[in-house]
Amino acid sequence: MRFVQFADAHGDPEAAVVHNGARYPLGVPMRQLIDDGLNSALCRGEHAIAESAPLASDVGGGALIPFQPSSFRDFMTFYEHTCGTSGTGVVSAEWYEQPVFYFSNTSTCVPGDGSMVAYPPGSEQLDFEAEVAAVITGRGTDLTVAEAARHVFGYTILNDWSARDTQLREMRVGLGPAKGKDFATTIGPCIVTADEYGSRRTSDGRLDADVRAYVNGHLLGADNLVNMSWRFEELIAHASRGSAVDSGDIIGSGTAGNGGCLLELRSNHPDPPPYLSPGDEVRIEVDGLGSITNVVGYPTKAPKVGRARPPLRPRHAVDTALFGVPAGHTYSEGRM
Template sequence: MRLATLRQGAAVVDGDTAYALPMPLDELIPLGLERALEIGAEAKQGKGFAYGEVDLLLPFKPPSVRDFVTFESHVEGVRRSVDNASGVPEAWYDAPTFYFTNPHALYGPGAAIPRPVTCRALDFELEVGVVLGRGGSDLTEAEAADAVFGYTIVNDWSARDLQSREMQVGLGPAKGKDFATSIGPWIVTADELALSSDGSLDLDCRVSVNGTPVGQDRLSHMHWTFAEMIAYASRDSVVLPGDLLASGTTGGGGCLAELWGRAGAQVPPPLEPGDVVTMEVEGIGTLTGSVA
């Protein structure tokens, strides 16, 4: 089931038809996947209405956004570009590392994002996010898997020149990541996507800029599963319904900085105002965003 927030309100979307939900997704998600599916099925018994891409808004507002780094090839490529380092840190293999990004700077499908004033190395990052329908602390991997509500596409926009400088402090990314994250086009409920025997999702992920293909990877190349990520995030801490946990950037050109690191030059060039970034993930949909 695809759950979206439209200009007309929260809805189940099925092809070009939408069916109104009785509550916003921010209220539906905490009810859990099973109840949400029941409410969605009831909504589809009602009268549908036509909608278009221009009607799609930010699907929901997560209480928190954790962004992981789970693709080994991404780490290796970006370190050359951002950190002036080579290889993958040994500590990366210990656990699914993440940082918290800004839950107040979120953009929906088709929205134009502002480039930070001093940024001249603007980048995109192709990711898949998992949405929690249950919370808790110290979850087992089995409990974490049961907590999954659904999935969405995430574009973690990055100011690489700001990030490169501030990472020298050793505290992690801050203003280089603080200004924009795009989410959408909707949430695909967990029952729609089948897990592989190892708990991974094997989905094709692609990104293009102004219609020119830039990167492609399989989501199954994640070093950790979403269940492992959720369990780790909850360890000695707490996760809440509605929390968004992003996979981190795919390899294979899931961001420009990876390609810059491998080429030793900014090829393809950084994003400029007017550029349009299109992300496609098998089984989820297409998320488009532009630079204002």
């Protein structure tokens, strides 16, 4: 089944099941649908299609994100993308040993209905990342791969927007990515349930679905989920190791290869495309999941925090030049 979320007459989010192009309201928000589990959602959907009238085409016209995720782990599973963005053209030995992820912000999720994504403060290198996310139902810890598969509610398209210049600066410190990623994430336009999307599985359990990325209508990247080096249930099992995955979490596939982002194309292309500019339209399409589209907005401004201060009581020599203070300068220790 395919579920979407719309704003009801009171402006509150409500889930609907899509059948033959029509939307049938379910009377609960998408998050409750996810929390109650896949079997319950399928029963609700079947009942709504059989017993309810579809929504009028002009009702709930304002697109919403499918739901507000609880947490967002984004992995790096596509070999070609990993090679193409490594800076060396090769993958580190550690990449082969286990899937690796980072946490991103769930408070900045935006719908893919043509809504605007503004440039984050201080960046001049805005990029897209074409991905798919698994939506988690139920809490689990130290899951086996088979157990993890039972925690997949469904799948949705994901665009992990990236400020590459900001990302590079912070990762040089040995931490991150953080501010290079947390300003916007697009998910949508729907959630396709695990039972329906599972029909795309190959003999080794991977999903067979083309992923395409367009900028201003021009195809820049094309890959397939079969090129993920780990299956989603393996990512979920790893995420739960010594920790927990929980209902409403999303697990990102990582960026598709062969042009799934501009950084890869700029690293390996004789005529590299520019980073995104205000007014550019980015569309991500995935077979069986639909498409999400956003327009790039103008740069935003935010107050600066400022440079690091030198230690007040240093245990080692302080590089005063890098701290921007005169050599021999001392601080008087005041107390608040």
